[in-house]
Amino acid sequence: MITCTRIHDVSYYLASTEPADREAAGQEVVDRAPPTVPEATSRDRQDADPCDGPGRWVVLHPAPPAPLLLMPGVPNILDGLRPGDPVAPRVLRDLVAGRDPATGRMAARRRRPAAGAPVPPSGGYDLQFSLPKSVSLLGLVGDVARPGLLAAIRAIHAQAISRALQWAFDLGLIASRSCGRHVPVQRVIGARFDHAASRAGDPQLHSHVVLSKTAVGRDGRLRQLDNYLLLTHAGAIAALARCEEVFLLHARLGLRTRPVGRSYEIIGVPAPLLALFSKRRQAITARMAATGRGTAQDRRAAQFAAYATRPGKTHGALRDAQAAWAAETAAQGWSADALLQSVAQAQAMCPPRQETDAIARAAELLRLCAGHPPQSHAAADGFTVAFELLQHEAIGGDAVLDLVASCRQAPVSSKPVMLPGSQPGPGDAAPANAVREAGDERRADILARQPSSAPSPGPC
Numbered sequence: 001m002i003t004c005t006r007i008h009d010v011s012y013y014l015a016s017t018e019p020a021d022r023e024a025a026g027q028e029v030v031d032r033a034p035p036t037v038p039e040a041t042s043r044d045r046q047d048a049d050p051c052d053g054p055g056r057w058v059v060l061h062p063a064p065p066a067p068l069l070l071m072p073g074v075p076n077i078l079d080g081l082r083p084g085d086p087v088a089p090r091v092l093r094d095l096v097a098g099r100d101p102a103t104g105r106m107a108a109r110r111r112r113p114a115a116g117a118p119v120p121p122s123g124g125y126d127l128q129f130s131l132p133k134s135v136s137l138l139g140l141v142g143d144v145a146r147p148g149l150l151a152a153i154r155a156i157h158a159q160a161i162s163r164a165l166q167w168a169f170d171l172g173l174i175a176s177r178s179c180g181r182h183v184p185v186q187r188v189i190g191a192r193f194d195h196a197a198s199r200a201g202d203p204q205l206h207s208h209v210v211l212s213k214t215a216v217g218r219d220g221r222l223r224q225l226d227n228y229l230l231l232t233h234a235g236a237i238a239a240l241a242r243c244e245e246v247f248l249l250h251a252r253l254g255l256r257t258r259p260v261g262r263s264y265e266i267i268g269v270p271a272p273l274l275a276l277f278s279k280r281r282q283a284i285t286a287r288m289a290a291t292g293r294g295t296a297q298d299r300r301a302a303q304f305a306a307y308a309t310r311p312g313k314t315h316g317a318l319r320d321a322q323a324a325w326a327a328e329t330a331a332q333g334w335s336a337d338a339l340l341q342s343v344a345q346a347q348a349m350c351p352p353r354q355e356t357d358a359i360a361r362a363a364e365l366l367r368l369c370a371g372h373p374p375q376s377h378a379a380a381d382g383f384t385v386a387f388e389l390l391q392h393e394a395i396g397g398d399a400v401l402d403l404v405a406s407c408r409q410a411p412v413s414s415k416p417v418m419l420p421g422s423q424p425g426p427g428d429a430a431p432a433n434a435v436r437e438a439g440d441e442r443r444a445d446i447l448a449r450q451p452s453s454a455p456s457p458g459p460c
Contacts (some may be wrong), residue, residue, distance in 0.1 A: 001130045004230050004240035010096050013055060013210060014089045014192045022385065053318075055087035058089070058162075058190035058209060060169040068187060071220035074102040075107050078187055078216070087191045094188055095212040098121035108222050109212040124213045125227050129161050129241060130206035132260070134269035135249070137277060138343060140196060140203040144326045145336035153205070154194060154252060160244035161207055163397040164237045171374050173233050176215065176223035182375065185223055187216040196318055202277040203325050233380045239387035240397055247396035249416035255343070256350045259392050260333075268346025273334055277325075358393055359403070362386040366407035374408075 059081060060450070070076060077100055098108030131139075135153060143150035157413040168174055172184040190211040198204040217223035230237070239262070246264055249255040255263040265274070326336050334342075362385075369382030383404075390400050 001128075002241070003128045004234055005126050005128075006008075006227070007096070007124050007126050007210065008107075008122055010089075010092050010124075010191075010210060013185055013191070013208060014092070016193065016195065053194065055092070055191040055193040055210075057081050057083055057085050058165070058192050058211075058363040059083045059086055060165060060174065060188040060190070061186070063166065064185075068216065069220045070216070070219075073101065074221055077101060077107060077214065077222070078189060080414065081277065081353070082190065092210070092212075095214060096210070098123060098214050102251040108224060122213060123232070125211045125225065126324055127165075127209040127211065127230070128155070128206055129164075129209070129238070130204065131157055131245070132263050132265050133204070133255055133274050134265040135245075136203045137269055137273055138266055138339065139205060140322055141325050141329055141336050141410065142343075143336075144322055144341050145340055149253075156245055156248040156252065157205065157207060157208050158192070158194075159248060160397070161209065163244045164241040165209065167240055167397070167401060168230065168233065168237050171233075171235075173229040173375065174211070174215075174225060175229060176217055177226040177228070178223075182226065182229055183223070184218060185215040185225070186218045186220075190213070190214075197321060201321075203321075204277075206213070216359075232377055233375075236380055236383035236387055239384055239391060240400065243387055243391040243395070243400050244397035245422075246391050247394050250394045251396075254347065256347055256353075257392070259395075262388055264392065266343065267350060268343035270334060270339070270342055272332060273329055273339070276328070276332060284457055353394070356387045356393070362389040363403055363407055365389075366404055370408045370410065 059078065068076070079102060089336040091101040094104065098106055100107040131153070139150040141152035141328065143273060165174075173184065174188050175182040175184050177183070188211060190209050193208045193210065195206055195208065196203065211225065213225050215223055215225050242263060246257050249257065249266070256267050258267050327338065329335070331406060364387045365382055369379050370384075372382070384405075387400060390403075
């Protein structure tokens with residue numbers, strides 16, 4: 001799942017880091033504190049999480065990297081920033097405020113807030129990527145008995161986010177707006193903060209990618225990002241991230257998944273534990289039931305119910321939260337070892353993966369959408385449905401995007417889209433086999449490079 005919301009301040013993200021980092025953050029910004037802003041509104045809401053380490057810089061650029069071009073007099077706001085390094089709180093505050101971190105002077109052109117405006121203009125966007133409940137539960141509780149499992153799952157999630165965001169950048173979805181049209185940019189700066197809990201205090205691994213609204217345009221000037229294309233393609237970005245997650249969970253940890261709606265869950269995680277740690281959903285469902293509505297029938301009302309039932313923010317230590325979750329599962333008869341054993345047994349009983357026509361149907365759909373601009377609503381819908389078809393094939397994001405590229409180069413097909421259960425024609429078998437082979441080759445390469453001591457959920 002992915003959400004994209006405007007942000008006006010980064011205090012929440014910096015406050016959700018480890019206590020030592022929070023203290024350092026307070027000392028670092030004392031000489032350049034931003035103006036106080038009101039409490040976040042429903043369009044600027046965040047989740048509450050245990051403290052979980054510093055954020056990491058994210059820099060999006062063309063692939064392969066090209067030299068940074070700046071017009072004379074334009075400050076280099078990326079100076080000294082390296083992807084993956086810990087976030088410097090003052091620098092992040094300056095970037096979101098539109099200031100040059102080197103001088104503290106205003107570098108971006110921002111609209112002045114209207115007189116009496118409740119909040120200042122937004123300074124960036126928060127893209128939140130969430131893992132399915134079973135993955136979060138296995139990583140956070142299973143790690144108590146099998147140290148290293150959480151780190152492995154987090155690495156998978158981070159790689160999936162990186163792959164999806166790079167695709168969005170390459171496609172021109174992270175863009176500025178000029179003269180009524182969207183213009184791709186040259187560099188985008190952000191920070192990723194990994195969190196571990198939902199607002200209800202349940203285990204829920206998710207990451208906030210905070211994108212500074214100030215970016216470097218292709219003309220060498222500083223531009224302001226517009227999130228319209230991110231919102232229209234949010235479903236496709238999330239589905240591509242899931243494609244990579246499903247592939248890496250299988251390739252690195254040997255974990256098979258099962259389809260659940262538009263997402264997936266790990267096979268073998270007990271259903272009672274998933275229900276136990278779904279307190280937020282239960283609160284929303286109860287609120288909707290009181291009005292005689294269902295979440296599936298009225299998504300807009302469900303969103304308002306989520307706002308109305310949102311509890312306050314809390315912060316704590318991750319290790320304390322893990323101990324509490326492990327105790328909660330043990331009280332239900334499921335220790336951390338029992339959880340790992342349940343997953344291992346279910347994984348061992350999984351039948352061999354069956355060949356399906358999902359790749360052929362996705363290829364046909366992508367060919368039909370090839371005549372539309374990639375940034376259009378039609379293309380966004382096509383990408384979303386195709387990626388959702390492909391995510392359960394466990395072929396990985398690279399193979400998926402190779403299929404997208406080949407289908408956009410091919411002529412638009414005149415054949416109808418094949419419905420579920422239909423058989424692909426002779427001409428569809430070749431690209432489908434090529435995509436499967438690409439995924440198999442990448443999986444074999446990962447297994448060859450994986451150390452023998454890599455953590456696993458159990459004796460699969």
